[in-house]
Amino acid sequence: MDPHVTLDGDGGVHLIWWENVPVEGAVRHAVVVGGKFGEAETISDAMDVFTTETSVLVRPNGEVCAFFDGWLDEEDLSTRGYYMRCLSGGTWSAPELVTAHGVTSTFDPVFDAAGTAHAIATTPLSSVTYEEQELSGEDATAQAQLEIDSTGAYHAVWAELGQDSFALNHRVSTDGGATWSPIEVLEGTEFFGSEPEVIAASDGSVHLFYETGLLFHRVWTSSGGWGEIEIGPECGGDYAFALGPQDEPVAACANIDGVHLTTDPEGVWSELETIEGSTDAPAGPISIAVGQDGIRHLLWVVSTDPVSLKYAAIASAT
DSSP: OOOEEEEOTTOOEEEEEEEEOSSSEEEEEEEEETTEEOOOEEOOTTOSEEOSOOEEEEOTTSOEEEEEEEESSTTOGGGEEEEEEEEETTEEOOOEEEEOOOTTOEEEEEEOTTSOEEEEEEETTTEEEETTEEOSOSSEEEEEEEEEOTTSOEEEEEEEEOSSOEEEEEEEESSTTSSOOOOEEETTOTTOOSOOEEEEOTTSOEEEEEESSEEEEEEEETTTEEOOOEEEEEOOSEEEEEEOTTSOEEEEEEETTEEEEEEOTTSSOOOOEEOTTOTTSOOOSEEEEEOTTOOEEEEEEEEETTEEEEEEEEOOOO
16 A cells, blocks of 8 residues: 655645555545544546555655656556656645656656656666666666765665675766766675665765665765664564654564564664554554654554554654
8 A cells, every 4th residue: 555654844744645446546645633634635636547656755845745657648658657746735736747767667756956856767677777877787676766865966776686696786976867886786685675765864874774574774975885784673574764853763663563663873773662552453564754853653554455544643762
């Protein structure tokens, strides 16, 4: 169901998720009112066909934007592309094309400082591309992620699926994606299990998260490159990651025992903290966002048929 929780520029809490409905899927949106779900609306009416994954970002001006992969007209294949809609003044914009890369591709979007959307494309078992530039090597690829750090440098991270081992690769562009550094293979990522997540911090560093049952975390800086791998607690479920108001890493995990939180304020991950009220049913995919007040907002799937999600807001432990 691909749940997302995010905060707009005014601190409003938005919940966005994909759900399966007759004939085709739908992307749904609700705001949190008084700590609870508001009325849900469908924001994918302008589209005809969707994949089951949706990305959600906040534009530099504070607008919440949702990204869909589909067709404006199912009978006209030329309208297939990766589109976004943004919420401004209570109204969703018309679908705006971000990229029209290959039909089988998946995408990861990002906004630059001017608010322009860019996306990296992964074509299964083939390549990772950015605006028609081939970034990957000769081996099969998957799970590409794109991030722009606070200095304006672009970071591409993806899984290289070689014959002997799997590993995450990294390239950097300091000229807006025109040229890229050589591929850097990240040692110690040979046995990753989840899609990696890359998050830029306010100080110019970049945080990489992935999991293999255990949580793994690394930090990149322009002066030192990638730092040492930090290993967090074992959860064995679905992870989501965020940075707090002081750029401290926060991770949420959902598994058959409920929803759990762990933080890494000083280079050591805390023990898992189980969220009250989350243990009455197995928890599925999860999303996390942290406000400037330190409150950790969580949205997770309880059931897909019928659709059931839970939201919780947890005060910071500090």
